[in-house]
Amino acid sequence: MTIKDNIKSIENDLKNYDAMLLAVSKTHGIEKIKEAYDCGLRDFGENKVQELIGKIELLNKDINWHLIGHLQSNKVNKIVGKVKLIHSIDSLKILDKVNSRAKNLGIVQDCLIQVNVSREATKFGIYIEEIENFINEAKNLDFIHIKGLMTIAPDTENKELIRSCFRQLKKTFDKLSNLSYNNIDMIYLSMGMTNDYKIALEEGSNIVRIGSKIFGKRMYNNV
Ligand SMILES: *Cc1c(COP(=O)(O)O)cnc(C)c1O
Secondary structure (H helix, E strand, O other), rough: HHHHHHHHHHHHHHOOOEEEEEEEEEOOHHHHHHHHOOOOOOEEEEOOOHHHHHHHHHHHOOOOEEEEOOOOOOHHHOOOOOEEEEEOOOOOHHHHHHHHHHHOOOOEOOOOOOOOOOOOOOOEOOOOOHHHHHHHHHOOOOEEEEEEEOOOOOOOOOOHHHHHHHHHHHHHHHHHHOOOOOOOOEEEEEOOOOHHHHHHHHHOOOOEEEHHHHHHHOOOOOO
């Protein structure tokens, strides 16, 4: 299977949904990303700031880059303003830093809140019951725009557990959609990866983040 075949197969799975394909290119080289670009993809996701910045330099300027991995404080200044969407806001501290940097740049940075629905100790993200308080603080920050929620499902064979995580987040997303703050809108629900994107779509995801199914096995372990 070529990258083109892989993309076609995913696009076929997406055709009955109003959802965006985010190609996760972490660890993969420029040539492979160009191949995906030539198939029409314009949204690419990376989990490491350094790698992302390097790739921005080398690739076409009309690519929308997404940061999907944990953002460390000392990397905030490097990334704000360079990406269309930060999917991985997992603390008020980091959101505040992103806001300050965006203010300095005179821009508004779009972000998603990463939610640890499954409450696994190894995962980043806030708990569902923390979202309300989080939003209460975030609503006062003028240089960020919260555009939705993101989650990573547990790595398990238990499809019903995965489905239940996605369903819980969709329910929260719908509830938050009733809020009306200038800088908070529930537009994007980023859930689903290679092994679980079909379940995520059934449960209401509108951004699927897919790496291995497009590019093959990762070139190295970078988690
Ligand atoms: C690596 C990664 C993906 C893509 O994973 P695949 O299983 O290769 O599709 C999606 N989301 C996040 C946050 C990731 O780190």
